[in-house]
Amino acid sequence: MTSFATFLAMGGYGGYVWPAYGLTLLAFAGMLVWTMATLKARRREEQGLSAAGRSRRGRREAK
Amino acid sequence: MTTARIPLLHRYANPAAFGRLAAQILPWTAGASAILLGLGLYFGLFASPPDYQQGESVRIMYVHVPAAIMSEVVYGLMAAAAAAGIIWKHALADLFVKAAAPLGAAFTFICLAAGSLWGKPMWGAWWVWDARLTSELVLFFLYLGYLALVDAFDDPQRGLKAGAILVLVGVVDLPIIKFSVDWWNTLHQPASLMTLSGPKVDPSMLLPLMLMIGGFTTFFITVVLMRLESELLARRIRAWRTAAGDE
Amino acid sequence: MNAALALFLHDLRLQLRHGTDLIAPLAFFVLATLMVPLGVGPEPNLLARLAPGMLWITALLATLLALDRLFQRDFEDGTLDLLALSPLPLELAVLAKVAAHWVTTGLPLLIIAPVLGVMLHLDTGSYVTLEISLLLGTPVLSMIGAFGAAVTLGARRGGALLALLVLPLYVPILIFATSAIGAAGEGLSPRPHLLLLASVFAGGIVLVPFAAAAALRNALE
Numbered sequence: 001m002t003s004f005a006t007f008l009a010m011g012g013y014g015g016y017v018w019p020a021y022g023l024t025l026l027a028f029a030g031m032l033v034w035t036m037a038t039l040k041a042r043r044r045e046e047q048g049l050s051a052a053g054r055s056r057r058g059r060r061e062a063k
Numbered sequence: 064m065t066t067a068r069i070p071l072l073h074r075y076a077n078p079a080a081f082g083r084l085a086a087q088i089l090p091w092t093a094g095a096s097a098i099l100l101g102l103g104l105y106f107g108l109f110a111s112p113p114d115y116q117q118g119e120s121v122r123i124m125y126v127h128v129p130a131a132i133m134s135e136v137v138y139g140l141m142a143a144a145a146a147a148g149i150i151w152k153h154a155l156a157d158l159f160v161k162a163a164a165p166l167g168a169a170f171t172f173i174c175l176a177a178g179s180l181w182g183k184p185m186w187g188a189w190w191v192w193d194a195r196l197t198s199e200l201v202l203f204f205l206y207l208g209y210l211a212l213v214d215a216f217d218d219p220q221r222g223l224k225a226g227a228i229l230v231l232v233g234v235v236d237l238p239i240i241k242f243s244v245d246w247w248n249t250l251h252q253p254a255s256l257m258t259l260s261g262p263k264v265d266p267s268m269l270l271p272l273m274l275m276i277g278g279f280t281t282f283f284i285t286v287v288l289m290r291l292e293s294e295l296l297a298r299r300i301r302a303w304r305t306a307a308g309d310e
Numbered sequence: 311m312n313a314a315l316a317l318f319l320h321d322l323r324l325q326l327r328h329g330t331d332l333i334a335p336l337a338f339f340v341l342a343t344l345m346v347p348l349g350v351g352p353e354p355n356l357l358a359r360l361a362p363g364m365l366w367i368t369a370l371l372a373t374l375l376a377l378d379r380l381f382q383r384d385f386e387d388g389t390l391d392l393l394a395l396s397p398l399p400l401e402l403a404v405l406a407k408v409a410a411h412w413v414t415t416g417l418p419l420l421i422i423a424p425v426l427g428v429m430l431h432l433d434t435g436s437y438v439t440l441e442i443s444l445l446l447g448t449p450v451l452s453m454i455g456a457f458g459a460a461v462t463l464g465a466r467r468g469g470a471l472l473a474l475l476v477l478p479l480y481v482p483i484l485i486f487a488t489s490a491i492g493a494a495g496e497g498l499s500p501r502p503h504l505l506l507l508a509s510v511f512a513g514g515i516v517l518v519p520f521a522a523a524a525a526l527r528n529a530l531e
Contacts, residue, residue, distance in 0.1 A: 007109075011119035013184055020180040021108070024126045027169045028282065035289045042296040046078065049303035056307075149524075201478045208475040215465035224528045225461050229475065232457060232521050236479050239510065243482035246506070250489055 076154040078295035085288045092288070096281035103274030111271050120184050125271050127177035129279040130170045131195070134202060137167035137283065141209075142234035145227035155291070157223040158298070160230060161213055162290035166283055168206035174199050194248035198241045205233045219301070313398040314406045321410035331379075336418045339372040343426045354431040361430035362440070362491035366484055369419050369444065370451060374476065376415045377455040378469050380407065381526065385463055394530055400523040405515075408449075408456045416448030433495030439504070440494075443487035446507045450514040454479050457518050460525035482510055 010017045075081045107125035114121035141160045148156030178196050183189050190196070209226050216222035325331060346364045347357055384390040393403045423444055424437055432440065458476035462468040490503035 010122070011113060013118060013120040016120055016180045016184050017108075017122050020123045020126055020177040021104075023176050023180075024130070024173050027173050031166060031169055031286055035286050035293065039289050039293045039296070042293055042300060043082075046296045046300050046303070049300060049307070053303055053306060201481055204474065204478045208471075208478065211471055211474055212461065212465065215462070215467060215471055217466075221464065221528060221531070225465070225525060228521055228525050228528065229461055232479070232518075235517070236482070239482045240478070243485040243506075247485045247489065250492075 076295065078292055078299050081155075081295055082292050085292050089285060089288060092281045092285040096278055096285055099274050099281060100278035103271050103278050106274060107271035111267050112265070114265075114268075117185060120181060121268070123177050123181040124268070125275050127174055127181055128272060129275045130174035130177060131199065132276060133279050133283060134167055134171040134174050134199065136280075137163050137170060138202065138205070138230075138234060138237065141167065141230050145230045148223075148227050149231075154298075155295075157227050158294040159287070159291060160209075160227055161223060162287050162294050163283075164206060164209050164213070164226075166286055166290070168203065168210065170279070170283075171199055171203040171206055175203065192248070192251075194241075194245045197248070198244045201240050201244070202237065205237070209233070219298070313396070314402045317393075317398065317403055318406040318409050321407050322413055325410060325414045332414050332418065335372045335376040335415050336422065338375055339368050339419055340422065340426065342368040342371065343430065346430065358431040358433055358495075361427060361432040362436065362488045362495070363484075364430065365423060365426060365432070365440065366443075366447075366488050366491075369423070369448065370477075370480055370484065372419060373415060373448065373451045373455055374473055376411065377452075377459045377472060377476075380411055380456055380459045381463055382459075385529065390526065391530055394527060400526060401519040404456060404460070404519045404522045404526070408452050408519075411456070412449050412452045416444070416452055419448060420444045432491075435497060436491045436495040438494070439491050439500045442500075442504060443490050443507060446504065446511045447483050447487045450483055450511050451480065453514050453518045453522075454483075457522040457525065460522040460529065463526065463529040483507065486510065 008014055008018075075084060103125065107122055111122075113119045141163050144156045144159040144163070147153065148160070175196065178199070179189055182191050182193075182196070209229055212229055213222045213226035216225065343364060346360060350356060350360065381390060384393070394400055396403075420441060423440060427437060427440055455472075455476055458472045458479075459468075461475065462471050465471055486503050486507040490500040490507065493503060494500040
């Protein structure tokens, strides 16, 4: 238990080390989540638009 | 129907084709990133010694230095891609610049924040105008400038091209900026002994540093590939919308 | 070459015709400099230390002020299209326009700067270096600013964007110029700093027109 507390304290520098790593983690997570969310949304949108486009073309050619 | 072979790179301007290629590469880069970052964190925070002078605060170096390296490497890659886009006019090149930019900006931000957190216990101030931090700050604004410019045009293609030219001017200016900041720094702080990379990098510190650099790099590759597919899709979506509007 | 000279004179005449356009950047330069003692107090030693930096920073901002309209009018009325199609290389056209712009913006700064230096208690040994630094530096400011104006042509929020793009690129000029003036004030030789400034001038005047012309072509497509 005390060794974990010592680990957290980081020789007195804990207040600097952990926020530094925390911010880094946040930035990485942010980049990842934002990218994946946008990618998913765009994939869905593109599939919807291309399906609509193909059906429209089919209807046109059928005329 | 001709059986002309589509040039390799042009094939991948198609988001579906690019997506398939990315899907083959991504598991490897993502996996490598997770392993390298995990090991790097273990060694950096746990299984490496504190510094003789700086104590445990030296562990901040394991995020500050890789972030600094990535911030500059990414800008260099952006410049190379911008040049390729102008010379070979390949769609992927300009889109790579746009895909990589937010990531480079994020790395620059991490470098500045970690540097500030490292500097406070070392130098007693949340911000010091040392050469490295000041150059990074200017680089941050070079990134912000690109991000603002590329989205400021109604025609996205025009924005991409303007951005590419800006990045090329920026990359030529960057060494000049860094030199001038160094110049300025030595004039005003002749007694500056402390640099943020610490006095010497002990071999036991080299391992976590290399692991983190590798982790940051593979993370960048993973995310930039995803962003590239995302940009290709955005372009395709705009094309569909325009076609639908024409009918 | 004759065509470039003709363009230079034509632009110059146009700018001089609207005399009031010239006043704003100059007035800004003077006013902003006068803000300094109002902001930091009139103590002569403090002002003397701030003088090189403050004079140059306000010169920087004054140049930015005047850049917005460099290509805008020609872009809107189609003159820029004609320039791009004319036998005169667009790079030279850019150089000619920037030269005309400098005569109406940078040159007045050069002339009024010593007066402002007196008001800021600039070290007596620094005046010559101040003028040389402005002579070498303001054309580069105009040139890089022109690149900024070209690359933001047709963009939304062009004005604020221009400042964001151009100020980081101005950093080396600011540093070399102010360190030269500072050195002269302390009795040291400003030569190394001025030589660096001169090389930035040489490189900038030759290379930046190409980037600006490329940006203009992009805006005209």
